[in-house]
Amino acid sequence: MTTIDPTQPTENVREQRYNEFVALLARHDLSIRRFIRSILPGRDGVDDVVQETALECWKKFSDFEPNNEASAEEEFIRWACVIARYKALSWQRDRSRDRLVFRDSVVECLARESMKALSREEEERLAIENCLGKMDPEQRRLVLSVHSPGESIAMIAAETGQEARRLYSKVNALRSQLLDCVRLHLAGS
Numbered sequence: 001m002t003t004i005d006p007t008q009p010t011e012n013v014r015e016q017r018y019n020e021f022v023a024l025l026a027r028h029d030l031s032i033r034r035f036i037r038s039i040l041p042g043r044d045g046v047d048d049v050v051q052e053t054a055l056e057c058w059k060k061f062s063d064f065e066p067n068n069e070a071s072a073e074e075e076f077i078r079w080a081c082v083i084a085r086y087k088a089l090s091w092q093r094d095r096s097r098d099r100l101v102f103r104d105s106v107v108e109c110l111a112r113e114s115m116k117a118l119s120r121e122e123e124e125r126l127a128i129e130n131c132l133g134k135m136d137p138e139q140r141r142l143v144l145s146v147h148s149p150g151e152s153i154a155m156i157a158a159e160t161g162q163e164a165r166r167l168y169s170k171v172n173a174l175r176s177q178l179l180d181c182v183r184l185h186l187a188g189s
Contacts, residue, residue: 021061025054031118036109038114039107041107045076045091053084085111123186131181143174
């Protein structure tokens with residue numbers, strides 16, 4: 001979270017807060033969408049609830065005060081998912097005459113389970129980032145090249161003069177190391 005200087009003009013503070021909100025929302029949009037999708041009975045309404053959630057989050061963003069800068073990301077997603085849960089319940093109540101509407105207790109149960117899954121996904125993401133950070137840049141590029149647009153093993157092979165077959169073997173070995181590192185990291189947390 002960015003600390004706001006109270007001596008700045010109000011317009012600058014508002015713009016800074018807005019930029020901070022947009023960055024957090026953009027970073028966690030997919031997780032919020034997955035959360036909403038997991039508590040609704042079908043795909044109908046997911047986009048509506050995501051949009052309503054984003055609007056409500058912005059309206060209430062002035063109330064969002066994380067404990068510290070290090071936990072701001074995690075606290076934001078939890079805070080946004082609480083808002084999303086209420087928006088999903090509201091959406092369900094508005095459509096209660098439909099046959100595929102969960103009872104509030106079911107939505108609450110799904111929301112609890114989704115929050116647990118969201119925490120696990122975040123732990124896994126952080127573990128992967130941590131383990132990738134331990135690799136030297138060449139190894140990291142090689143592992144990520146398979147998943148990065150515009151990058152490929154063939155391109156790296158052409159750049160370095162190595163055989164693509166060898167690089168694929170190296171990628172497989174690096175993936176195994178990465179998986180072991182992630183498992184150790186998760187076991188330790």
